[in-house]
Amino acid sequence: MxxxxxxxxxxxxxxxxxxxxxxxxxxxxxxxxxxxxxxxxxxxxxxxxxxxxxxxxxxxxxxxxxxxxxxxxxxxxxxxxxxxxxxxxxxxxxxxxxIFDCGLIGESALRALDHAHRELISATTRLVPRGGRLWAQLVESESLHGLNQVGEVEGFDLSPFNAASTRGYFPGRVDRHPHTVLAPAFRLLDFDFGEPPAPRTRHLTVPVTADGTAHALVMWFELDLGGGIRVSNHSAGSGHWEQAVQTFPAPVAVRAGTAVRLTARHDLDALSLGLEAVRP
Known part of the structure; x- marks a missing residue:
């Protein structure tokens, strides 16, 4: 780092x-x-x-x-x-x-900013960074899914061990895993650090552009440092941050031309995601 x-x-x-x-x-x-x-x-x-x-x-x-x-x-x-x-x-x-992790908010960044707005800063305080944006993309990848979910191993059913799987996102170098993009990248959440953070729920309908199985949502951020200066952990970059990977315990089969419904919720500490196919 x-x-x-x-x-x-x-x-x-x-x-x-x-x-x-x-x-x-x-x-x-x-x-x-x-x-x-x-x-x-x-x-x-x-x-x-x-x-x-x-x-x-x-x-x-x-x-x-x-x-x-x-x-x-x-x-x-x-x-x-x-x-x-x-x-x-x-x-x-x-x-x-x-104080930002691969998914932007996982190192208590919003908790720290909330306290700063309530107890430390004034209306004229200048912030670096000024804000951030979280991008996401739906992918098919048994390799990424296997980082956090297990099924049959050598003829044995290990799926009960999935009770110990990570419920939120985790870091991963996405370009090191075979994957197929199922939908164009989209803006998941925007954050204005100049305003006190608050919990939010957002519902999105994401058009699907390829047949496949949605195993995971891959996420990356852009930090707005001001004056047009930005830093990102997109997989095409050379920075130290990995991307954020959210696997779905039950992968969702999708078809090109249809859509999926994504629900994104966050409080001051964590982000949670839900995915379901939209019936034609």
Missing amino acids: MNDRERNRAYRRAIEATVRPGDLVLDIGTGAGVTALMAARAGGHVVTCESNPHTAFLADRVIRANGYGGRITLIPASSTELVVGRDLPGPPDVVTAE
């Missing part, structure tokens, strides 16, 4: 375009400290946080080794534990965050 040049370059350009000299910057989930260092180099006074104590210890060493110990305050805690007036002198001018 730290060697992901595409991600690093995009965040550097966005932070340099957003942070002004003297700005108070809140960096959420610092990891190795890269985004905090970028914000400090751009002229900001940075308060950054990291919930993993070992990671926070190493990030502090990185920050000091690069000579920014006087411009960056690192707090070994989750951003949801921060308090304005105690940990921050006031609402930050800028918030930076790189």
